[in-house]
Amino acid sequence: MRERITMMVVVVTLLVAQFGSSSASRNLQQGWWKTFLLGGTTSSGVNPAGSSVVFPLYGNVYPIGFYYVQANVGQPPRPYFLDPDTGSDLTWLQCDAPCVRCTEGPHPLYRPNNDLVTCRDSICESLHSPDYECDNPRQCDYEVDYADGGSSLGVLLTDSMALNLTNGLLLNPRLGIGCGYDQIPGVSSHPLDGVLGLGRGKSSIVSQLHSQGLVRNVIGHCFSSRGGGFLFIGGDDVYDSSRVVWEPMSHLDQKHYSAGGAELLLGGKSTGLRNLMVIFDSGSSYSYLNSQAYQSLISLMRKDLNGKAIKETRDDRTLPVCWRGKKPFKTIRDARKFFKPLALSFSRGWRSRSTFEINPESYLIISSKGNACLGILNGTEVGLQNYNLIGDISMQDKMVIYDNEKQMIGWVNSSCDRSPNSHFASM
Template identity: 25%
Template sequence: MAINHSSFLFLLLSIFLHFFLFGCSEKIEAYKFGELTANLQHQSHVVSLKSLMPSGVCSTQTQGSKTSSGLLQVAHKNGPCSSLKKGNTKVPNFRQILIDDQTRVKSIHSKISNHKDPLADSAVKIPATSGQSLGTGNYVVNIGIGSPKQQNTVVFDTGSDLTWIQCQPCVVQCYSQQDPIFNPSSSTTYSNISCNSVACSQLQSATGNTQSCRNTCIYLIQYGDGSYSQGYFGTDTLTLSSSDVFPKFQFGCGENNQGLFGSADGLLGLGRDQVSVVSQTSRKYGKLFSYCLPASTSSTGFLAFGSQVGTSSTQYTSLMTDSNNPSFYFLTITGISVGGKNLGIPQSVFTTSGTIIDSGTVITRLAPAAYSALSSAFRRAMTKYRTAPAYSILDTCYNLNGYSTVTIPTIAIHFTGGTDLNVDQSGILVQASSTQYCLAFAGNNASTDVEILGNMQQQTFEVVYNVASGKVGFGAGACK
């Protein structure tokens, strides 16, 4: 049978259109599926509850690609990687940690004015280990003091300036620590600072106390939980690595010390005052340091001076200052998103209170209106799970008995400059008891109380403090 030429062409065209449209349809559907999957991942985390529980096995890791002889591995104070002996101090339970954390927050609120003025304008890595200081779950690092070097394990704190350690003889009292108490008479480079020196006159800005004189400079520093240290203000050699040694480093040699410092030997001040480590090492490090706080007590973190450790891209936001409290690191929050949706909180909510980033506060504190919006959005996304009573300062809680995994919404904190801190899942939900889990945020009592970005929400990020350039950055996935 003969086939009409025009009919044949029509048949070929029909076949072509069929396969073209069918193929495009498959591609469109695949694209839509991929887009849907990406959106779902942006909106939620599937969390294994086991990952939120402490592990008995140490899992060490290498941080970043810029490794050097100064990179030291450390662990959570109470975890399996810790070098500190657990017998020296009682490990606080979670309820006590929250109580002590609130004490620290109240102390910070009492120091900071409610009116903020914006600021217009070779690395060494040392270990970062979570510990207990000033009543909260802070972090410790290993440093050397003296000639010959005596090893000291000290809390590092971005909310403090003066570095101090316990010293012999403990004329009044010293608390129990793991390392031998520093003996200044055994160091050939130790000397006291005279009371009529410029260094002594500048000490008040770092401690908040008027200094007394007995020919030598005497310091006294007190903390919000009642902890304190008192002794001689002196100089000695600070060693951070074999190649990073700082002669005549100014620090407190405490002979009268008491408080909730665990078994750490003292405190390393990372604030912005002239006496802080950041300022005293500025010629070498250029006022640049960073740290990464691990998500798990069985993992390690780091503290680095002089350069960034991680390889991931870092988002920066402007560093601000309060003229009345210039030591604190202020940031400006512009919004919060839950499940990928911006909550539309008015900017005035954040500017009224102001915000600091603090390595020593555990739970992030938000202005009441901001926390209310966050809590409400989180609850709407968690309706399939049974609610539980409040636990201490945490009031958005769930009974997850019987679950091995849960789906929780993502949370992002937005800062000026378009910077987003996409909070790691370890900083969203915290285990309060065997079956109870809570949102790891809390609200302030008043709208004028400064907001605080706590260390749980900083976990796994390399937090980069470029003080000289007036910015703070967040690099994702720097530690686990």
């Protein structure tokens, strides 16, 4: 979990001599890519079948602590495990440029090529404020700071990523990715090779693939409570839109996937917590409420659990709040009878409302000590300020869809451990 609400981007300097940029090499690569687009898909470069790119997901909320995908980058393609993050835009790999500070990952550091992105490239400009100045016009330096205190500093380049479409085509588009040569891990950093940025900005993978005419500007994910699941980009052949609950993306937050203000319900009744600005963030393993909302929820839950055969325990440090039963719980099913479901109710207007259900299985974990622990945390304590995040735990066994073309967020209960091709029959 990296609570990856991107807070700021600043410019840094790296000597271009480290990479030996070659305009001739870049021209050859660009020529190859144009040939591939014209001959490998269709004459217009558009995918007519509405196919999707599908990544299997690995991991779980607990005990592993995160989900991840495998991306195959470079020529020849090499595997890297990345954190799929709808809360940030830039995709980056820990990079041997050489690396100043890198955490230990599952694979060797990414070896950069010569194909640097220039400072005035539109993708580079999307990572900076409008008034930034180019210290070196031949390269794009970046620094991304995350809300959990982590950061990645590096230089932007283009490289190929091997992608399989659901219609059987294999694509190798060239995409802008970050060569991160200086990483500071945050409090919730994961031992991975980097981040797969899936946000709304121009530098995100989905935006780049869409701009090349390869897929629709839609992403979605399905986290299985059993572990694993899948992530998709495109989506026409993965879900049935008529079965999905849709909510417009908020106009008040253009940077994140937010459905706007919501009311929190407990057991179907109002908690009095209204107008909570909610963000859907796959980069967070757990869900977060701002401090006031969090304390109110804890108080209501304690009141509701009073007198039941379950007691709060201070002996379990797995998460801040845990409860023990008369005997250790083996599964969440053993504990769920003590807890009421939560829900977020989004207003669609004067009368109509849509509801995002959060059952006990989607906000509790069973710790190694057999206690039920609350997977909703105090976001203010980790730097999220007034943001409220729906993290992986609360999106389990749901397909969550982010349609950037229609500016809609959707969700539907789903069997996430099934392959996407069987989903129309199982949603």
